[in-house]
Amino acid sequence: MLDIRLIRDNPELVKERLRRRGGEVWRSIDDVLSIDAERRAAETEKQRHQAERTRLSREIGQGRKEGRDTADAEAHVRGIGEEIDVLDQRTRGLDERQEELLLGIPNMPHEGCPEGADAEANPEVRRWGQVPEFAFPAKDHVTIAKELGLVDFEAGVRVTGSAFVVYRGAGAKLERALISFLLDLHTEQHGYTEVLPPFLVNADALIGTGQLPKFADQLYHCGEDNLYLAPTAEVPVTNLHREEIVDAATLPIKYAAYTPCFRREAGAAGVGTRGLIRMHQFDKVELVKICAPEDSMAELELLTADAEKVLQLLGLHYRVIELCTGDIGFGSARTYDIEVWAPGQGTYLEVSSCSNFGDYQARRMKLRYKDAETKKNVHCHTLNGSGTALARLYVALLETYQQADGSVVIPEVLRPYFGRESIVKA
RNA sequence: GGACAGAUGGCAGAGUGGUCUAAUGCGCACGCCUGGAAAGCGUGUGUGCGCUAAUCCGCACCGAGGGUUCGAAUCCCUCUCUGUCCGCCA
DSSP states (O other), rough: OHHHHHHHHOOHHHHHHHTTSSSSGGGHHHHHHHHHHHHHHHHHHHHHHHHHHHHHHHHHHHHHHHTOOOOHHHHHHHHHHHHHHHHHHHHHHHHHHHHHHHHTTTOOOOOOSOOOGGGGGOOOEEEEOOOOOSSOOOOOOOHHHHHHHHHEHHHHHHHHHOOEEEEOOOHHHHHHHHHHHHHHIIIIOOOOOEEOOOSEEEEHHHHHTTTTTTTTSSSEEETTTTTTEOTHHHHHHHHHGTTTOOOOOGSSSEEEEEEEEEETTTTTEEEEEEEESSOOOEEEEEEEEEOOGHHHHHHHHHHHHHHHHHHHHHHEEEEEEEEOOTOOOOOOOEEEEEEEEEEETEEEEEEEEEEOOOOHHHHTTTTEEEEEETTEEOOEEEEEEEEHHHHHHHHHHHHHBOOTTOOEEGGGGGHHHHHEEEEOOO
């Protein structure tokens, strides 16, 4: 959520930044301003009446004690009470309207965010490694996984539906090995604290990180209990400190969490959906940071480096791109995507999206810390990034390490977790 | 799922219709005292919104929402959460 004070004090700056995203969202700033002015006028009026009521009510109490007749005064105050009710309805309505508008306005892209209309304009920041060459026709992961019996696509459909899969045998163990490897790397080498949060979250948590109210159609909802399946660990983990004033000395707070992620992917059918690439349920190890505002840009670089380390250790070729103003996510101020090379696809696949949300999420979830110098409560900055998503990593791994004989070699760093050096046909 | 009890400031805890502008204690900060410290003494110490150049000041908040009343932390209703016991259960 954007700071209403910033909107009030510098509406042109806010509009200009929002305009860079493309579309028409920036126009709603004028609506916010007019409602804000109306709201404050009504609020001031209401408070004036309330102060008057309190004063007169005290006089009535005093008068009764002294045995005076207070009937006239009571009738008068009752009238004030009725006016307060009317004003209260009004301010409440305006409050809600303003909140609703603000929740629907995306974050302002950071001033350093590259300008661009869509994904085509995202600049490449760097590359690591080489596109692997094969002396034989490279297969795609679906073929490899089926031949080695690692993933049962049909069973997933039978048990649940399309875009759900069942991992089997060595295939299941490989997934588990990857999760353990990722968590150990980030907790032991990068200083993150491991958390294992609930996979179901409430609406307040989703509003806090920005999935609600705008993206309800992308979420699985359990109506009976009004809970949602988390689309990413970002939601339960960032909300760990919702409505808290955290101790400044604990910043930056760094969490790593494994969770499955559940996404309806409404409207995405048929687009890059082959095999494991786009599923309704996939595993992910997520990195979340909560820090002081002045540190968030540096923390974003570190977070991205932490995620990149995964691909470096696994020996997978990747590139980092930065999302331009037209492609950046709803709540993000600045985002790097890490894309791993998938030889069987002949393309890069997004395995991590590392974002600095500034104070956008923190304001939505009332997450603050007390500034040591000013003694003021300041909204923290929040960041998150995948470290990394598992399914596409799995794709890149099978496709990169496939051998001419149909086997798949397991990278060195995974062997302690997987227990073997390769996967061969049974 | 059922029964009973409870939810008040950073913490403990009083308050059951009218200076509650929330007692008291602990903690914390600052000051006095001291050679220095402890103790003691004094002062201060929540969140949000409104007003304002800012301070002041004002309004709201005693788990959440609604109601009764001239006036609600206090009375009534609904809900949530916590504790204890029972039931069910990996």
